[in-house]
Amino acid sequence: MDLKDIIKPENLVYTKTKNMTDKELSYCPGCGHGTAHMITMEAVEELDITEKTIGVAPVGCSVLAYEFMNIDMQQAAHGRAPAVATALSRVMPEKVIFTYQGDGDLAAIGTAETIHACNRGENIVIIFVNNGIYGMTGGQMAPTTLMGMKSSTSPYGRTAEQNGNPLKMTELVAQLEGTYNVSRHAVHTFKHVKKAKKAIKQAFKDAMDKKGTQVVEIVSNCNSGWKMTPVKSNEWMVENMFPYYPLGQIKKNGVLVNNSKD
Amino acid sequence: MAEVKLMKGNEAFAEAAIRVGADAYFGYPITPQSEVIEYLMTAQPHLTTGMVVLQAESEVAAINMVYGAAGAGKKVLTSSSSPGISLKLEGISYMAGAELPAVILNVVRGGPGLGTIQPSQADYFQAVKGGGHGDYKMLVLAPSSVQEMADFVEDAFDAAFKYRNPVMILSDGVIGQMMEKVIFKEQKDRWTEKELIEINGSWATTGKTPDRERNVITSLDLDSHKMELHNHKLQAKYKQMEEEEVRYEEFMCDDADYIMVAYGSSARIAQKTLNKARAKGIKVGLLRPITLFPYPTKVIHKYTERGVKGFLSVEMSAGQMVEDVRLAVNGKAKVEHFGRNGGIIPSPTEVLDALENQIIK
Ligand SMILES: Cc1ncc(C[n+]2csc(CCOP(=O)(O)OP(=O)(O)O)c2C)c(N)n1
Ligand code: SF4
Numbered sequence: 001m002d003l004k005d006i007i008k009p010e011n012l013v014y015t016k017t018k019n020m021t022d023k024e025l026s027y028c029p030g031c032g033h034g035t036a037h038m039i040t041m042e043a044v045e046e047l048d049i050t051e052k053t054i055g056v057a058p059v060g061c062s063v064l065a066y067e068f069m070n071i072d073m074q075q076a077a078h079g080r081a082p083a084v085a086t087a088l089s090r091v092m093p094e095k096v097i098f099t100y101q102g103d104g105d106l107a108a109i110g111t112a113e114t115i116h117a118c119n120r121g122e123n124i125v126i127i128f129v130n131n132g133i134y135g136m137t138g139g140q141m142a143p144t145t146l147m148g149m150k151s152s153t154s155p156y157g158r159t160a161e162q163n164g165n166p167l168k169m170t171e172l173v174a175q176l177e178g179t180y181n182v183s184r185h186a187v188h189t190f191k192h193v194k195k196a197k198k199a200i201k202q203a204f205k206d207a208m209d210k211k212g213t214q215v216v217e218i219v220s221n222c223n224s225g226w227k228m229t230p231v232k233s234n235e236w237m238v239e240n241m242f243p244y245y246p247l248g249q250i251k252k253n254g255v256l257v258n259n260s261k262d
Numbered sequence: 263m264a265e266v267k268l269m270k271g272n273e274a275f276a277e278a279a280i281r282v283g284a285d286a287y288f289g290y291p292i293t294p295q296s297e298v299i300e301y302l303m304t305a306q307p308h309l310t311t312g313m314v315v316l317q318a319e320s321e322v323a324a325i326n327m328v329y330g331a332a333g334a335g336k337k338v339l340t341s342s343s344s345p346g347i348s349l350k351l352e353g354i355s356y357m358a359g360a361e362l363p364a365v366i367l368n369v370v371r372g373g374p375g376l377g378t379i380q381p382s383q384a385d386y387f388q389a390v391k392g393g394g395h396g397d398y399k400m401l402v403l404a405p406s407s408v409q410e411m412a413d414f415v416e417d418a419f420d421a422a423f424k425y426r427n428p429v430m431i432l433s434d435g436v437i438g439q440m441m442e443k444v445i446f447k448e449q450k451d452r453w454t455e456k457e458l459i460e461i462n463g464s465w466a467t468t469g470k471t472p473d474r475e476r477n478v479i480t481s482l483d484l485d486s487h488k489m490e491l492h493n494h495k496l497q498a499k500y501k502q503m504e505e506e507e508v509r510y511e512e513f514m515c516d517d518a519d520y521i522m523v524a525y526g527s528s529a530r531i532a533q534k535t536l537n538k539a540r541a542k543g544i545k546v547g548l549l550r551p552i553t554l555f556p557y558p559t560k561v562i563h564k565y566t567e568r569g570v571k572g573f574l575s576v577e578m579s580a581g582q583m584v585e586d587v588r589l590a591v592n593g594k595a596k597v598e599h600f601g602r603n604g605g606i607i608p609s610p611t612e613v614l615d616a617l618e619n620q621i622i623k
Contacts, residue, residue, distance in 0.1 A: 050470060051472075052469045053469065054334070054467045054469060056330070057480075063482060064482075066480060071470050071476055072468065072470045072476050074333045074467055074479040075479065075480035075482055076329070076330075077352055077353060077356050080322070083326035083329075083330065084326050084327065086316070086323075086330065087326075087328070087329070087338070088331070088333075088467070091285055091314055091334055113319070113322075113326070116318075116323065
């Protein structure tokens with residue numbers, strides 16, 4: 001069989017969503033950000049809401065998300081994406097608004113904006129990529145950095161005395177009346193990608209139905225910041241990040257879920 | 263129909279915001295300007311014009327909400343007083359960088375730090391010279407009456423959208439709190455989605471339709487060459503403002519030997535001083551800059567060419583605007599500053615003494 005016999009419309013099993021631009025991703029090879037972008041944009045396309053979706057990019061490695069996501073986007077100051085999204089959603093209630101934020105952006109400098117947007121129950125989707133480190137600035141400690149984990153600003157490992165315990169921001173915002181569906185996912189295997197995308201799709205639907213704030217955390221790797229190969233970083237993530245940040249539904253349709261095991 | 267009302271400057275600003283057809287206001291309470299958000303919350307414009315009013319969790323959040331709404335092409339305002347404006351500066355810098363129109367009111371109080379809740383004009387440098395990081399400018403309007411607190415809302419929006427740049431209304435605790443008669447214009451309609459897209463659709467994030475490329479609001483460019491070009495573009499806008507937007511008011515300057523320069527509430531005080539001085543036979547005039555950036559530099563320069571002997575900058579600060587008067591005078595005449603700090607309002611007699619002792623003597 002010739003290659004030409006295979007490349008036919010009826011044999012097509014996958015195409016890149018039109019909601020991603022052709023620009024080469026700026027992420028390190030192996031990094032989870034690219035997959036998280038892709039499934040977010042696929043969800044938007046599949047729900048046929050491209051024309052009414054506006055995204056808010058953070059400050060962090062995904063600061064350039066607007067170069068890759070082929071929709072209208074705003075780039076917010078560090079941590080302020082939930083405030084920007086609040087306004088977008090308030091002044092254009094018929095539109096669909098999401099933020100895409102890292103853990104430094106969402107859980108350190110932007111803690112106040114995150115908590116208050118969730119508490120007001122803004123009808124927005126928050127996609128929270130938690131890689132336990134500041135990737136963009138070169139691997140400094142984040143509020144989510146695990147105990148004992150080394151980073152350029154915790155070179156001997158994080159200690160509770162010095163830095164407090166890793167912050168479970170997603171569990172925290174799940175406690176607030178304003179959040180509706182809150183879940184934690186990963187994108188390192190096909191199975192996990194599928195689940196994460198399903199959650200993102202549901203989150204967009206619930207935001208459109210004005211059910212309140214939808215939070216989807218994606219526990220991800222930062223192979224460069226963790227100073228590991230991509231494969232090793234995913235193994236390390238499963239062994240170390242998942243026990244502290246267990247995958248699964250944390251709040252379902254406005255009710256806290258007891259068993260948050262995957 | 264035009265309506266006459268008696269109200270505080272802060273309330274006049276709020277009422278004018280509704281009437282101009284603003285889409286949103288985001289703010290956080292601080293004295294002496296909390297009447298703005300209180301008035302808006304009581305007026306409930308969401309029931310009439312559809313204007314959104316939201317109390318944010320901080321000034322930082324409020325200014326970033328302004329960024330978001332402005333990026334969607336909406337007419338959006340915020341207001342605060344000095345400590346709150348300090349917190350808004352990051353957002354203002356981002357808006358200047360991302361070229362977003364918005365109106366920001368500062369009802370200045372005494373500083374530094376928590377300072378005092380009494381009136382001051384000590385935020386001149388912050389408003390006029392930048393304040394936030396990077397090479398940016400805001401057009402700055404200085405109202406000196408309750409009427410101007412209302413009128414400048416529309417003027418500020420016009421300039422904000424003309425230049426796609428934040429515009430500041432630099433007021434103070436006197437103008438914000440005092441009550442005067444004010445005439446309001448008729449209620450304007452807010453832009454419909456269709457109008458908004460016609461006017462701002464080439465850049466605002468209203469949702470990407472198939473007929474256009476995606477719109478992106480950002481102040482970032484990692485390519486330094488492109489960033490330099492972007493800076494040149496911004497500087498060209500500021501230059502154009504200097505050429506087209508200078509506003510001022512002159513009182514008895516034509517025959518004056520001496521000129522007082524004062525804005526905002528200080529200009530009101532200096533007007534009284536002017537009357538007292540003229541009664542004594544002193545030929546003094548008053549220049550009231552209405553725009554603080556762009557500054558009426560050329561007018562001051564003209565006075566020096568005509569042979570004006572001395573200038574007194576009257577400000578409720580330790581001497582900030584006086585630097586711009588000096589730059590305009592360029593050593594050709596005597597320039598002095600008179601002011602009170604920390605929330606003290608100078609009396610017309612004090613200003614007259616300063617004029618006689620610092621300038622005329
Ligand atoms: C006000 C401000 N402070 C600090 C920075 C520097 N900075 C840029 S990205 C970043 C951390 C980002 O980490 P995270 O949100 O975890 O995203 P990641 O890069 O890991 O995806 C910091 C501290 C900044 N840009 N602005
Ligand atoms: S530094 Fe880390 S988070 Fe950033 S792109 Fe590289 S792997 Fe991804």
